Amino acid sequence: MAADFAPVTALTCPGEAAGNLEALARLFPGVVTEQGLDVDALREILGEKVRPGAEVFGLRWPGMGEARRLSAEPATGTLLPRPGESVDWDTTRNVVIEGDNLEVLRLLRRGYTGKVDVIYIDPPYNTGNDFVYDDSRMSTIAEYETEAGLRDALGPLQVGEGSDRAQDRRSAASRHTRWLSMMYPRLLVAHNLLKDTGVVIVAIDDTEHARLRLLLDKVFGAENFAANVVWQGVGKNDARFTAGGNDYMLIYAKDVGLLVRNDVRWVEPKEGYELVLAASKRAWAESGHDAGRATEIFRKWWNTKPDVEKGLLQYKEIDEHGKAFRRSPVSSPNPRENLMFDVPHPVTGRPVVAPPNGWRYSRESMAEKIAEGLILFGRDHESTISSKTYLEDAREQPIRPAFWQVRATASEALAKSLQAQVFDFPKDVSVLAKWINAVTQGDKKAFVLDFFAGSGSVGHAVMNLNAADDGERRYVLVQLDEKVGKNGYETIAGIARERLRRAGAEIAARRRVDTGFRSYRLATSNIKAWNGLAELDLLGSVDNLVEGRGTDDLLVEMMLRLGVDLVTPVEIREVGGSTLYNVGGTVYAYFGADVTTDRADKVAKAIVAWRDENPANSDITVVVRDTGFRDDCAKLNFAVALEQAGFTTLRSI
Template identity: 60%
Template sequence: MTLDFEPVNNLAGPGEAKSNLDVLACLFPDAVVDGTVDVDVLRDFLGEAAAPNSAEAFGLRWPGMAEARRLSTLPATGTLLPKPDESVDWDTTRNLVIEGDNLEVLRLLRRGYTNKVDVIYIDPPYNTGNDFVYDDKRTTSQAAHETVAGHRDDGGVLQVGKGSDRALDRKAGASKHTAWLSMMYPRLLVAHHLLKETGVVIVAIDDTEHARLKLLIDRVFGAENFIANIIWQGVKKNDSRYVSDSHDYMLVYAKNEPHLREMGTLWRMRKGSIDEVLGVAESFWRDSECDSTKATEMLKTWFSRQRGRFSASLTNYNRIDDEGRVYMGDNLRSPNPRENLMYDLPHPKTGIPVRRHPNGWVYSKETMAEKLAEGRILFGEDHTSLAYYKRYLEEQSNEVALSVFEQPRRSASQALDLLMGGKIFDFPKDVNVLSRWIDLVAQNSKDALILDFFAGSGTTGHAVMNLNAGDGGSRRYILVQLGEPVDENEYDTIADMTRERLRRAGQQIAASGTPDAPDIDTGFRSYRLASSNVKAWDGTAEQLDLFGAVDNLNAGRTTDDLLVEVMLRQGVDLTTPLEKREVAGSALYNLAGALFAYFGTDISVERANEVAKALVAWRDEDPGDADTTVVVRDTGFVDAAAKLNFAAALEQAGFTTLRSI
């Protein structure tokens, strides 16, 4: 039987309602009848774990919550239009900048990027009481909130009743919290799908919604996956009425913390100022003409003049040895008493055992012998003094991150103003802070994929490029920013600012590199959210009658536009290597041998044979084991015979998956 061309728009992806139903049908076939779930049967299968409808449960709830959750399960209906003219290094870059509503964009990305993202960093709009741009046309107004909450009667009349004189204020505040939560909830649900099992999400927030956001992420990611509540302390505000509110938070969650634990994951960051200390010590070593005694004295004097700039974890390393290496003498006592650690350690000059702690030595006798041979055990003048372990500063370069850190925000604003030639954005995040935390939670992975769907000025993309410039990595980013209008002479929208900031940052990073430095990806592909390339049927009889005779695609769309929509519907990474050849008057696309696409029109039987032969020949140039999909334009054939002939030729050549758009 000849293969059929299934429309790509009929496909379902992970997290969408249809896919969720398919999963349930596989697990509990008796509970899914004629494409609907019998909740009573499902409850029987779940047993006591299934709560009754009337059960009270702990957790965050608000009017409109169910509708917000439903939004996350809807399939995307739009597409992304490629904009090479807005991009940098379109053909080679693997970074993406997407303009459009981030909920629809996330739904579009879900098929191709589920379980692909290493780190999600977002700095969502803080709830200042203003109307949200991200309202999805479905979040509640104050009046709607009051109706759902029972504060208005059927006629819409506000029923205040008895209460304090702040009752109206509380209702207004509840409405604002509701709108904000309904905006965040579906986006976090879709984002959860995109993260790898080893992935981590970081969400910046202020005091206004911190408590509710914490409960919301507990619900989406699971309270057991909470990692930390980071406090970013800025500069104090002396004009505050009560307390200087000069901090923000970063809530950090793993997608699967038990999995990280099983892998033995440890997050470590480079000690602050360690490079400065090592650099100063190196200069003292040179200035002292390689005299360890003089160099040590110079280092101790320098530390004493720093007036508390460094913690004891650095100032304890105040000696320089005969090789010019900075070290400290660390204790050798065992934290707990053990019999095998109670041995004598003779002094190298007197031969008499040195003093030993009651708990014994930290190393076994065999390991201690190895440390002695390496010159890592320090002795005093005689056996009456203690022995120490020689610990080098260069070996202690990493430390556990603290949950509170101080970083003035003014420097980030000044750096962005300098880069952009003037002030264009209020309160940008600090590139260095984001670089440090993204690298930490990505476990120093040099090929991590980072997503930010509240991109703002583009700090996350800038941070990713900085990380790559620092270690030659190949990390990549996906940024999503709404085209929110701004009152700036040079820029129409915030998304325009995002793209320009990334262009300038990329140029700055490229210009600062040395000739022998590895190539860093400082480009990005720009896309804009738009309606589907496929015309939506309006249900009229006229359109139904003519459907087979007219083009089903929107006017003005190119074959490149169609290809991107096919990639999104098929779940193909947008940066998949692409080749293109001209065949029978139109482009034949090859996406890494896994997907071929041809959107030509007026395809006769003869042209269909020509395209099929070209397609088979191209596939056979580099045959792979994976199934290959072929996608064509649904109305591209002149008649049914041409379409059937094309399908038969592909089936005979071994193609098993045919799609149409």
């Protein structure tokens, strides 16, 4: 038996290049060889629809292939836990991560693929002064022109006789290229994280709206487009063409067909519904439960012109049960033979006047509605009839794709909360809450991700939703460590954490919901990388871990590599002078150093005993420090003891 354990760093997952190759090998074993993918064999299996070099319709830009490749690269970093920055570390299920979101998304891919219900992002609008994701991988103007065939070794090529292209046009083309190359790999990884029923909402302005929609078509498929929401804010009175002030939210489903088959509907409460309902109840009470008198009082209230949704204006009567209702036509919009039948008047017994196209309902449905009292007859058979719809059944409506909301309100609210003006243009928490709730159909356990978190508005919105309905929604926020240097805040991520602390404390004072979060920061791996250039230092190579990192840091990296949710409960026990971790009963980790044979035996027995206290229904993984054992004998004895106890998955870090 070998003493070497498979390293967790060698694991792959769908979405990574190696994982994608493994997926192809499972589907088509003959196309993957020892040398890699046999593209010609794959093309033959897929048939005539796959043609090399074929022109295709869609968005393309210089550097697109490189951007796509970045999405498939495995993560090389880790997340360092920061309990001191956190709130309710041991109990919360929310996560805030500071660092470059592409690397963070790749780290999250193993544990969160197919887990997220809704992704909301508000990426840089690319206005020329707010674009900070300026990786060296992104195109310069010269690189853009070279890849686009507009530059050679001597410089820019002329277009047309005597042409001298304007500098701003060259700059704009490069800027759009850089923005697309930044967004593309992030959206590709995000697509993996969504559930099949998941939805992505991307905020944008006019600058990149058209290109973003084409990019989302490329990532999600044009058939999965769901909505283009228009958010009208305050316009500019001195604007040259229109007042402007529009922002947008492009919404795509991962699988629109699945949502349709599940009869998913995105709805919102009608504006002013509760106001109308309360007025109808007051009228019923004041009337002494007299339907005629209650209707009279109710209509007088309507004369005050309350500010409510237009569709509520029709509810102006109250029936003998004290319920507000409206009358609706019962005629069919189109003539159909099966809708032509007699409906007898309940008093005269003679057929009532029928509409020319027949009734809206079938004979059976009409009989059911009459029996339920939902068809209103006139005095005799010569009067027309109508259907009855109760106000209590009309609380919601399909969510409107255009709305008006002043954005300054959100800025004022954030400045008041933080007692300082430190962040420009935060998103309105109420708007985010409305749309998150709509696209998740009010799911109280929805999982929300925002990897352009800014000031943390999405986290605040999720907490507000939970406070409103005692929900258990959770969020993961990712924000670049972008410098801000305002009023004591070093980074935008720092603003987000403080905003969540204050908003959470305010909510916790009145409702018992999860208002905490675990804070993490992106860092290089805890495992030293050998670059192959320096002389081999045998003594220095014995310990492969970065100096200054602790066992808690190793635990988080191990969880990320194994695809374990970051908020999985962790228990600890001290064994042999180091910490033994129990992660949700399915992973045991021990990162002690200089482990002798005797100490290895103690650790193995402790793991077995802990497992036996609460047996798991799934496979259990044991992870150890690769260089933690004093010699191979100690490692081998440890492995034998665990395998004899039924453990089959042993790994190292």
